[in-house]
Amino acid sequence: MFKSLKRIIYWTGKRKKRLYKGFVYSFFHAMFIAMPIMATAYGLNLILEDMNGMGKLTTDYAFYMLGFMVIAVLGRFIFAYLRAVAQDSIAYEVTAQQRISIGDTLKRVSLGFFTKTNTGEITSAVTTDLSFIEMLGMRMIDVVINGYISVFTMTICLLFYNVWVGLITLTGIFLSAIFLRLLGKKSNENAPIHQEAQDNMVAATIEYIRGIAVVKAFKQDGVSREGIRNAYKMSKDINVKIEKNYVLYNCLHLFALKSSSIGIVLVSAILTANGKMDIPTMLMMTIFSFVIFGHIEAVNGAIHVLEIIDVTMDKLEAIESAQFIDKDSADIKLSAYDIQFEDVTFAYDHQEVLKDISFKIPENTTTAIIGPSGSGKSTICNLIARFYDVNKGRISVGGVDVRSMTCDGLLKNVSMVFQKVYLFHDTVLQNIRFGKPNASFEEVVETAKKACCHDFIMDLPNGYDTVIGDGGSTLSGGEKQRISIARAMLKNAPIIILDEATASVDPENEHAIQQAISELVHGKTMIIIAHRLATIQNADQILVVDQGRIVQRGGHESLLKEEGIYKRFLAIRQVAEKWSI
């Protein structure tokens, strides 16, 4: 438990000082809780002395007492307020910073990281896990550390009045600590299982929502829901098991504290009966016995939360310590934009996907890549953008090895239009502006016109301010494609990587997309995974990829004369597009 608390304190970083200040305020807060109880005992003593004729109680005393109580209540309020101001917002500030830092980390790791790491794990790390720490991190500090500060402050007061009562209090705290330790051990075993169940639940939910269209189309409701149902059931089972595991120790912890409270009253009564304690002190001890352990009764609940926070922090640390693909790279300004592959070999895992390939794309030319599905076309593009690093060989842009450039530095020069367009759940304007965040509205409109999307945007309910559904779900495939071209156009990068859509779009859309692409390529170094005859035929260079190798290269006319994949591919496309050369 204290290891986890130490970790939370360390996690607060430079805000640690505020945390410590909060502990000091907690001490004074506890003092102001104890003061009225002691004052009550003092008051009762005066009343008893007055009744026994040993002293004279005047109204002045009543006013002093009242004033004292008011000061105690005010002091309690002020220190509770100061503690909250010092400590409560720390977790929100740290988690906000950590979310940004994880976002930056994810941007700079190889895409392979996402294949190897469970999506549910990453999603829950930045959402639920961090929210968990955000909401409960400081609360746990309050419950445990501030709780113990309070209980020890009051114990010192009790020790001051009577050693025996003080020792009973300490025994209660000690016994409860033993049971809490046992509870902590159980919690330590259960927290990773609980966390795994949580991640699986998030992953299953994301998977289910992502695949909902397929589920509906194939009427496979029962089958598809099995995964999500199992994940939910597993989470429930684990939570129930955890609760059952904890019942005994929870009860023992509370039993130790409650027994100690009874012990305080009992010993005080015996001491009073034996004339070793006066009645007001006994009454004061009785009042203390009700409040003293209140602050640490909830610590049992905190233990499990702290163990989960510990596991969550392990997970966050693992994500944050992921290797940056560009950790040894520098921001290099390019002066030329030709692209060169020299004996490049690449494997996602063990199996080589690209084998010893070499080619050059001269500046301001268009290169079309064609080849069968799975031949390695997208992989070539992914390597140019440095989503992954090559295993052997070298890729250079403008003569500079891409491995020596930071991802941001390299991607500043590259616009990518993916076949599977992703639009953010934001306005059309912001989605286009993603290519150039500081672009003016007029600039966006001008670009949208060139990309043939202005007209359909104006037909949307709020024009450029229309919010696009998740992933672009409220637009047609062709519309999304054109918005993504506008986004790339606005970025105006010297290198363009375009994965041409294979999904059939209606002729009108097709024409619009082609027109948008021809605007996009103007004066750029372009590499295009081509499927349409028009694109292929107009390219300066065609690379034919098969099983990770470049098997043919050249212009359309020269390749037509060779027997091989290109000729066969063209024949198929001609039939598909009802086209003749």
Ligand SMILES: Nc1ncnc2c1ncn2[C@@H]1O[C@H](COP(=O)(O)OP(=O)(O)OP(=O)(O)O)[C@@H](O)[C@H]1O
């Ligand atoms: N992230 C990945 N992890 C592991 N293997 C991958 C990954 N992406 C692609 N592959 C594999 O690498 C090979 C080449 O894939 P790639 O996507 O480059 O082919 P492609 O020619 O673009 O295919 P398509 O035309 O169907 O899009 C395939 O065998 C594919 O299964």
